Amino acid sequence: MQSMHRLKIVPFAAALLAACLACASRAAAPVGDSSTPSLAIAPPDLSDIWNDPSFVKGFLGGYGISPDVEPRISQDDMAIMELVRQLMPINVPATEALLRDSVRPESSAVLDLTLGGTLYQQGKAEEALAAYRSAVAKFPSFRRAYRSIGSICYSRNEYEDAIAAFNKMIELGSADADSYGRLGACHTARKDFQPAEAAFRNALLLQPEEVKWRLGLVYAVRAQGKFEDVISLVKGLLAKFPDNYAFWLLQASAYVELKQPVEASVSLEAVDAIGKSTPDSLYMLGDLYISQNLPAMALSAYMRAVEKDPAQPAARAIRASEMLAFRGGLPQSKDLLALVKKTWGDSLADADRRKLLKLQARVAMSGGSGNEETAAVLEEVIQIDPLDGEALMLLGQHYKTAAQPDKAILFYERAARLESFAANAKVKIAQVYVGQSRFDEALALLRDAQSIKPREDVARLIEQVERAAKGKR
Numbered sequence: 001m002q003s004m005h006r007l008k009i010v011p012f013a014a015a016l017l018a019a020c021l022a023c024a025s026r027a028a029a030p031v032g033d034s035s036t037p038s039l040a041i042a043p044p045d046l047s048d049i050w051n052d053p054s055f056v057k058g059f060l061g062g063y064g065i066s067p068d069v070e071p072r073i074s075q076d077d078m079a080i081m082e083l084v085r086q087l088m089p090i091n092v093p094a095t096e097a098l099l100r101d102s103v104r105p106e107s108s109a110v111l112d113l114t115l116g117g118t119l120y121q122q123g124k125a126e127e128a129l130a131a132y133r134s135a136v137a138k139f140p141s142f143r144r145a146y147r148s149i150g151s152i153c154y155s156r157n158e159y160e161d162a163i164a165a166f167n168k169m170i171e172l173g174s175a176d177a178d179s180y181g182r183l184g185a186c187h188t189a190r191k192d193f194q195p196a197e198a199a200f201r202n203a204l205l206l207q208p209e210e211v212k213w214r215l216g217l218v219y220a221v222r223a224q225g226k227f228e229d230v231i232s233l234v235k236g237l238l239a240k241f242p243d244n245y246a247f248w249l250l251q252a253s254a255y256v257e258l259k260q261p262v263e264a265s266v267s268l269e270a271v272d273a274i275g276k277s278t279p280d281s282l283y284m285l286g287d288l289y290i291s292q293n294l295p296a297m298a299l300s301a302y303m304r305a306v307e308k309d310p311a312q313p314a315a316r317a318i319r320a321s322e323m324l325a326f327r328g329g330l331p332q333s334k335d336l337l338a339l340v341k342k343t344w345g346d347s348l349a350d351a352d353r354r355k356l357l358k359l360q361a362r363v364a365m366s367g368g369s370g371n372e373e374t375a376a377v378l379e380e381v382i383q384i385d386p387l388d389g390e391a392l393m394l395l396g397q398h399y400k401t402a403a404q405p406d407k408a409i410l411f412y413e414r415a416a417r418l419e420s421f422a423a424n425a426k427v428k429i430a431q432v433y434v435g436q437s438r439f440d441e442a443l444a445l446l447r448d449a450q451s452i453k454p455r456e457d458v459a460r461l462i463e464q465v466e467r468a469a470k471g472k473r
Helices: 002-022 047-049 053-059 075-087 092-102 107-122 125-138 143-155 158-170 177-189 191-208 211-223 226-238 245-257 261-274 279-291 293-310 315-326 330-347 350-365 372-384 389-401 405-416 419-435 440-450 454-473
Strands: none
Touching: 075 092, 075 293, 092 107, 107 125, 107 143, 125 143, 143 158, 143 177, 158 177, 177 191, 177 211, 191 211, 211 226, 226 245, 245 261, 245 279, 261 279, 279 293, 279 315, 293 315, 315 330, 315 350, 330 350, 350 372, 350 389, 372 389, 389 405, 389 419, 389 440, 405 419, 419 440, 419 454, 440 454
């Protein structure tokens, strides 16, 4: 059962991550945010890295001079830059024309940089990139030009060139949080998570309160399976944003991966307390309680999952009922089945209705309350699908328990005509025959079943029946 349950949990663990990533750009959103978590896997939203006002200003040229890291500018070029400063706010195309006329091989690289900014503002990314490359060709240590090259290359999915540009920025002394963060975003886009982690750690070291760096680092370490690091980082986010459901979901997913169901359950309950739970998160919570042998708490989570969205398909709730029954939570399984019938009623698809009815019968029989009502339920399944082997086998078991061997044999024989149930059904008929001391008939069926699907327990049963047959003679 543990392996079966693991199969249910692991895919969800990965899926939970996306809820945090989907809202990375609104990490500090107010509690009343009406968004709901998405469960589609996606990379973190790091768009605010590129939209930061200080970055945009630098990206568009800055129109100012930093003599320690930028090329010298002549008096003539300085006069042009003063005209640009006045013209830019009122007429960008005219500014572009002025700069195109002014840029010469001997002019300052600052003019090329500024031309790139005016081009990019007008959506001319290809021409802007050429202008920025011209700027670094003239002045190879031009940090601002490398920043702009990196950003345009990133937007064009040219990550290798973007990384080279941002690395050059850092090499030239722009080792600030923004530089490292943007470098981390480029490595993340390439799914190269080790250097992404290193870059985001440097960014976070320089700006420990910056949420976007922490989120980028969370994604990078999680992609490498470093779930302890994920939890440590998310705890820092939760200390600042305790009502952000996405961070609780992310923490839950990490605890699931670390096989710590108690902590994962606490995190998912926090999501529900915030009012941001979904059927998916609540079903997951129920599965976690099942893994801890807490059927009553699992039932509570499953019921909340059903009530959260009555329009959802019924299949998952029926599966949850099966899980409860399988782990010994028969009363809880019965209660959840009742809620399923109440919620979906006649709208159940035939396949789901058959599953529900068969499970209802199994729960009743397992609880020792198999009766004519149980038989009626199974008969209804047979009416929906006369070739439902599982229902035929359950009816056979019901009538055998009810000391009605002829009816039991009748349904077992019908199941025996189905290839996938033939071997087991013949064994069941043989067991009824043994109870009637019809050993020879039982032996024939057992040997036939063994030829279809050999089993050790059937082999032992054959030996026992053979001895009983000899003793009878």
